[in-house]
Amino acid sequence: MRPWIAVPPQQGRRIVITGANSGVGFQAARILGSRGAELVLACRNLEKAEAAARQVPGYDAGRVVVRRLDVADLSSVRAFADALLEEYDGIDVLVNNAGVLGAPFGLTNDGVETHFATNHLGHFALTNLLLPRIRDRVVVTSSREHRRGTLDLDDLTWERRPYRAFAAYSQSKLADLLFMSELQRRLTAAGSSVRAVGAHPGASSTNITGGSGNPVLTWIGYHGSRLVSMPAWRGALCTVYAATMDIPGDTYIGPHGRLELHGWPSAARRSKRAEDAELGRRLWDISEKLSSVTFPL
Numbered sequence: 183m184r185p186w187i188a189v190p191p192q193q194g195r196r197i198v199i200t201g202a203n204s205g206v207g208f209q210a211a212r213i214l215g216s217r218g219a220e221l222v223l224a225c226r227n228l229e230k231a232e233a234a235a236r237q238v239p240g241y242d243a244g245r246v247v248v249r250r251l252d253v254a255d256l257s258s259v260r261a262f263a264d265a266l267l268e269e270y271d272g273i274d275v276l277v278n279n280a281g282v283l284g285a286p287f288g289l290t291n292d293g294v295e296t297h298f299a300t301n302h303l304g305h306f307a308l309t310n311l312l313l314p315r316i317r318d319r320v321v322v323t324s325s326r327e328h329r330r331g332t333l334d335l336d337d338l339t340w341e342r343r344p345y346r347a348f349a350a351y352s353q354s355k356l357a358d359l360l361f362m363s364e365l366q367r368r369l370t371a372a373g374s375s376v377r378a379v380g381a382h383p384g385a386s387s388t389n390i391t392g393g394s395g396n397p398v399l400t401w402i403g404y405h406g407s408r409l410v411s412m413p414a415w416r417g418a419l420c421t422v423y424a425a426t427m428d429i430p431g432d433t434y435i436g437p438h439g440r441l442e443l444h445g446w447p448s449a450a451r452r453s454k455r456a457e458d459a460e461l462g463r464r465l466w467d468i469s470e471k472l473s474s475v476t477f478p479l
């Protein structure tokens with residue numbers, strides 16, 4: 183496999199990235215910004231976001247802007263989307279990157295389990311709200327962990343099974359891929375040229391376990407991942423590839439190496455469950471009900 187770092191020039195393209203102040207999202211912003219993209223960093227903490235923006239190569243406040251978005255709060259998603267729709271007549275790429283792993287059990291203000299709310303539902307709502315302005319594509323971020331995921335649509339709040347944080351994460355990452363494929367089916371049926379594609383960063387050294395509330399997991403996540411993982415910019419290349427290269431809708435990109443842990447962007451494998459179109463349709467219907475947001479095209 184040949185290294186891939188040949189990111190096409192991005193001048194004239196406006197790219198919105200959620201969770202762009204840290205890890206994969208931050209490194210993707212740096213790479214895309216260095217190629218001339220206009221960026222909207224959509225983050226829940228504006229101070230961290232401003233600091234991240236200033237580290238984008240060639241930073242200027244007109245080209246790299248920061249907006250507040252708590253993707254786990256549907257009122258914040260709506261406020262963010264309304265402001266963007268007002269401000270911009272076109273968004274080339276939406277990168278749904280923000281995510282949490284290992285969070286203790288909790289329900290959001292909307293009554294949705296934290297992983298499902300952050301990793302799937304908020305991005306589901308955001309995508310559909312922004313879709314009328316999206317010109318090129320939506321990039322969904324999943325994980326190798328989706329393969330362990332099962333999706334219990336009758337128990338999304340974990341009342342009938344013991345809560346396990348990793349199972350909740352895997353479930354949400356399976357939901358991401360099902361969402362990508364169902365979105366592409368809907369875009370195709372609507373005659374839209376917008377693409378829904380996906381990426382995962384393999385094992386990348388980031389702060390992903392930092393919100394777990396578990397000091398041991400946070401320590402292992404932080405120090406352990408630095409030993410066994412790729413630097414975050416290498417993982418971010420998969421996101422950047424999915425955001426910039428001419429690939430068909432419903433393509434899923436991940437690192438090419440063994441078990442897709444490390445390597446250069448390449449076609450990634452997905453589980454049989456992630457290809458279950460009926461499950462994808464049921465997830466879509468439930469996500470519409472939970473978010474009160476529908477497909478706009």
Ligand SMILES: NC(=O)c1ccc[n+]([C@@H]2O[C@H](COP(=O)([O-])OP(=O)(O)OC[C@H]3O[C@@H](n4cnc5c(N)ncnc54)[C@H](OP(=O)(O)O)[C@@H]3O)[C@@H](O)[C@H]2O)c1
Pocket residue numbers: 200201202203204205206207224225226227230251252253254255279280281282283300301323324325326382383384385386387388389390391392393411
């Ligand atoms: N690292 C890996 O090996 C790996 C593997 C597979 C998939 N992924 C996926 O890659 C994506 C990026 O994660 P990462 O590894 O780069 O971890 P990270 O360094 O922790 O970055 C996650 C980002 O998401 C943001 N975020 C979390 N909850 C949010 C919310 N409610 N609203 C807005 N932003 C929120 C975080 O903001 P704060 O800084 O404010 O917390 C942070 O900017 C995730 O979707 C993750 O599932 C990562």
